[in-house]
Amino acid sequence: MNEVSSLLERHGIRPTQQRVKVAEVLLVAPVHLTAEQLLSTLRQFPSRVSKATVYNTLKLFVDHGLVRQIHLDPERCVYDSAMTPHHHFQNVETGEMRDIRPDELTLERMPTLPPGTEIDGVEVVIRVRPQAS
Numbered sequence: 001m002n003e004v005s006s007l008l009e010r011h012g013i014r015p016t017q018q019r020v021k022v023a024e025v026l027l028v029a030p031v032h033l034t035a036e037q038l039l040s041t042l043r044q045f046p047s048r049v050s051k052a053t054v055y056n057t058l059k060l061f062v063d064h065g066l067v068r069q070i071h072l073d074p075e076r077c078v079y080d081s082a083m084t085p086h087h088h089f090q091n092v093e094t095g096e097m098r099d100i101r102p103d104e105l106t107l108e109r110m111p112t113l114p115p116g117t118e119i120d121g122v123e124v125v126i127r128v129r130p131q132a133s
């Protein structure tokens with residue numbers, strides 16, 4: 001069994017051929033991909049993976065803690081294969097996401113939390129655009 005298959009099994013996911021294909025694109029190196037980008041990457045390979053399978057597999061990976069879903073706007077999200085907490089630069093023109101290491105950014109002050117809540121995580125997105133020339 002290959003490395004990707006055993007990674008899926010360790011997370012309680014049965015490694016079907018199609019799930020392994022999705023995982024090979026998404027999990028082998030740290031990437032940020034939208035479902036559409038993932039789909040078009042997968043379409044470069046001879047064996048077809050349907051759009052429905054890609055969406056179902058992404059949801060499964062999110063539910064089992066293999067990737068994180070980051071919402072860019074109501075219509076779009078990217079799937080991040082780096083599971084440790086970190087921040088992002090987001091290029092508003094290209095949609096490209098780039099990681100910011102947690103130690104590169106510090107927050108001076110936190111707002112008072114809503115009553116009865118505790119912090120689950122803090123992720124900062126710094127939106128950037130190409131410099132005006």
Ligand SMILES: [Zn+2]
Nearest residue numbers: 080082086099
């Ligand atoms: Zn990231």
